[in-house]
Amino acid sequence: MTMLFGRLARHRLAIALSAATLLVGISSASAQSVIKWLHLEANPDRLAVWQDIAAQYEAEHPDVKIEFQFLENEAFKAKLPTLLQSSEAPSMFYTWGGGVLKAQTQTGALRDLTEAMDADGGAWRSTFSPAAVDGLSIDGKVWAAPFQWGQVSFFYNKALFEQAGVDASAITTWQDFLDAVQTLKDAGITPIAGGGGDKWPIHFYWSYLTMRELGKDGFAAAKNGGGFTGDGFVRASENLIELGALEPFQEGYLGATWPDTQAVFADGRAAMILGFQNTATPQIQAQAATDGEGLSGDQIGRFLFPLVEDAPGVITDEFGGLNGWVVTANAPPETEDFLKFYLSQDNARRLAAETSILPTTLGAEDGVVDPFMREIVTEMGGATWHQNYLDQDLGPNVGRVVNDMSVELVSGQISAEDAVQQIQDAFSLEM
């Protein structure tokens, strides 16, 4: 009986659904072009700003309709390959650049934006920071319109540093950093909040260490075929082992997710965190902390990832995310025009102010409100090298091996040589 009812109910649901899609189809057919905007923004406040911008555009262009499609982060990554190659492909979607973007470009499912960027003497291209456009270009072709970027750096709890007698401004080399960790430990303070469960928070360390060890040119040489087994990578891996040997992280860090990790720092249970540009913002602190408040801005200090002595890396080499919007091959021609509007200086400034992003659009930096973010965006203006997250840049497979190895190294499970060999093995399969 229940079976029968269940089937009937499902049947009715199916009819209702197909009727609904029919209706949607009719209503959307009245507008000439539909831009399907696939995103992963789960925060309703931020989404509201986007929707408002989209509504403005729709008002100015009555023949264009913008449809929002949401997918949760992991579902997005898992579903996109199939989606892109189907007739349901979105018109534009979010990208982290790097290896995934490269794989997508090879399918012919994406539209090359180079022409649009360079039209009218490069009018659109010149609105963005060149490093950001470069970061989303592959072999000289631009595949995504840059949207936001970021920088990973150390944030520290001023009170805990003071209690242990550590001067953050004196931490300039890796050895200084290790000494600071030891001093904090001796004072009975957990030095660092670490997210070994999610793995990628630990890959920040390996990435920065390799950047410091190899420098921009050395790293580029490795990526362009030189491989990951060179001395620089081995030394960086040894540095990470060294850090892990001091047991700098909170107890149980190997199971900790990123939200857990943020909570450890925001609750004052650890003195430092190597985190995103927005770590110190009141929103993130409130969201992360157990008490719903977290540390206030004046309780937090910030310093850049230390340099490695006698290595080519410089302090203005930065590591952080870079995101953009990809246009698909069959998207309506208005998509680029909408992106120009959405990423224009005025809108980018608004996005910076209201959704706390670091815009890649030039001249929109003054929209950044938070003092920490402001400081970072200024630093980024003088960056000598912006390296995207390695787990994006090297592609999903090699990237995840890097994440795995970072955790194995820091927890003392693997030797430096074996770790770089595993990364190299995965890398050589991709070539």
Next chain:
Amino acid sequence: MSQTSSVADAAPAVTRSPSIARAKRSQIRGKLPVLVLFLPPALLLFTVFVILPMGEAAWYSFYNWNGYGLPDQWIGTRNYELIFNNGAFRQALINNGLIILISILVQIPLALWLATMVTHRIKGAVAFRLLFFLPYVLADVAAGMIWRFVYDGQFGLVAGIFNSFGMDAPFWLADRQVAFYAVLGVIVWKYFGFHMMLFVAGLQAIDKNVLEAADIDGATGWQKFFRVTLPLLGSTVRLSVFFAVVGSLQLFDMIMPLTGGGPSNATQTMVTFLYTFGVMRMQVGFGSAVGVVLFIICVTLAFSYKRVFMKND
């Protein structure tokens, strides 16, 4: 799969007797319209959604392919070599074996013991039955999240218990050596109710007269259990073990929120391994190869178990 084999089991043994053969022929003739009407849709669905994807997976497994475009980089059996050289996969295999072992050694005896208790002996048996069955009703993902919180060394229930004794709380899910035992605990907690219900149904089907006869013969409680109840429950026990094996091979949605397969792949099962290393890394070729291996293991286990242990059930 289980349906087709049960149909085969149900088919009467063919004998040479002409009258029976005639009867069988007419039986088939009588069934023909039914077959023509009902078989094609089922066969079509089965082919499109089971046979074809399996064939495709087998085909992809010989390529280095990330899911974009068409697979064109033939690498022979390299994916399979990679699987069997992969430490995480070996760990996943061991873990699946451990789940089966714990199911048989702990979960099923526990379920059987509780089932005998809640079938008749005690007051409020029905309430207990419901209570024990409750974890099974809970969605796997929810159970995983709940237990992640229970095990949390900072705020969790376990931490609370340890702290109340003045001890430092352990971080079981973050400890390579312990994490999988913590997961096993959750598995037993989650599924013993299901097995208990199977046994309750099995126990209720046992003829009371047999037990009364044993009583009259002066059998003790233990003797009644081991000489009468257990043999009569044999088919249920075998079914229960079968479900435990299949469940172990399918275990995925509880692991993901609980540990995500970590730390250092210590709690991977074969399916979470497939997901983490195939889907999440966009290694569709490699993932397909894992799928094929998993399929072969499943089919071999299921068929040989049915043949060896469940042939009379």
